[in-house]
Amino acid sequence: MFIALALGAALFTVSGCSSASVDEDVSAATADAADQAGLEPAEEIESATVAQTYLGDYELADQQYQTQTTVRLENNQRIMTTNALPNHETGAFPNASNPNTISAQDVTWTLPLVPKFVGQAQEVYETGVSLNGVKFEPGTDERVTCDSGEVHPIEGLQTVADLGMDLNNAHVQPNGAYHYHGISSLMVEVFSSDVDLVHVGFARDGHLLYYSKTGQYSPSYKVGSGNRTGSGCLYTPRQGNAVDFGAVKDGALTDDWEYDASYGDLDECNGTIIDGTYAYVITNEFPYISRCLMGEFEAEVRGPSGAGQGPPSDGQGPPDGKGPPDGQGPPPQ
Secondary structure: OEEEEEEOOEEEEEEEOOOHHHHHHHHHHHHHHHHHHOOOOOOOOOHHHEOOOOOOOEEEEEOOOOOEEEEEEEOOEEEEEEOOOOOOOOOOOOEOOEOOOOOOOOEEEEEEOOOOEEEEEEEOOOOEEEOOOOEEOOOOOOEEEEOOOOEEEEOOOOOOOOOOOOOOOEEEOOOOOEEEOOOOHHHHHHHOOOOOEEEEEEEOOOOEEEEEOOOOOOOOEEEOOOEOOOOOEEEOOOOOOOEOOOOEOOOOEHHHEEEOOOOOOOOOOOEEEEOOEEEEEEOOOOOOOOOEEEEOOOOOOOOOOOOOOOOOOOOOOOOOOOOOOOOOOOOOO
16 A cells, blocks of 8 residues: 655655554454453444554654654554654644754554553553654643642643643753643644544554544543642743642643543543443543543653653743652753
8 A cells, every 4th residue: 555645845755564463463362352351342333434554564754843653563563663754743842831943753652452451551751653653642740849848740731830842732841852641633634534433543552542523432531529638839840930820620630520431431541442442532622631540551751861752841840940749851051
């Protein structure tokens, strides 16, 4: 299969081959595990409504945006090598709230070809990777800290504090790694077809990541009632004045949200059964991109020494040079 798409003045080239046998193996393995775990699909989706173009070997090369991504299936693994540059327009970086410049990375993702569903939510920081090689990283290292000792993580997609997000719900880490905190409509447009569910990436546990153009799946999270805990709570950015997020829960802080299985269609990891296979759905509402995974995956190695995944800090840490709370941020300048 060879597809060439003209995108403005650029030539965006996709080449690859299909993998029907892989699809069958994944579906069978997931169905067995889901049955054992008692997982019920939110809604069965027929094969005709799901576009599956990037399940085999493929290469992406974009002359305009300099994207270089190659995927190979080897020894029951999906191996992606990429420079992690998006194949679509981005916002301006550096900007007033994000001082970092987008730069090519040298990243290798090694993912299970046949995911092993375990049915138990496991926290994850970098959920997975887009088909174009840009990673999905929904959380931030920015924190509201309280004089009384409480610490509240700040959401990337909120309007109280400007974290320098662009039109793709993305920004840049100090090492130049561009990454998504939510769905990018431009990225979806690149990989979209005439069906509703768009395959947009791979989760770290090997399960597929989808986006529904009609929003047919709703997440099962809602903002909790009442006030946040703590007193004297402020966010102090690296540059600028301290920001008061207030006391009332409004969704701007991660722990404002609570999971209610009866509230939506998706499980606590934003997953469900699609076409007989467990998969994750990126949504326009919290958690946007899953913060946990239901399959087996290798433990993340965070920080500059991680296996091509880049440091976790968004470069927005406190001005005292301590970096993010986990000590993974860049050194003081």
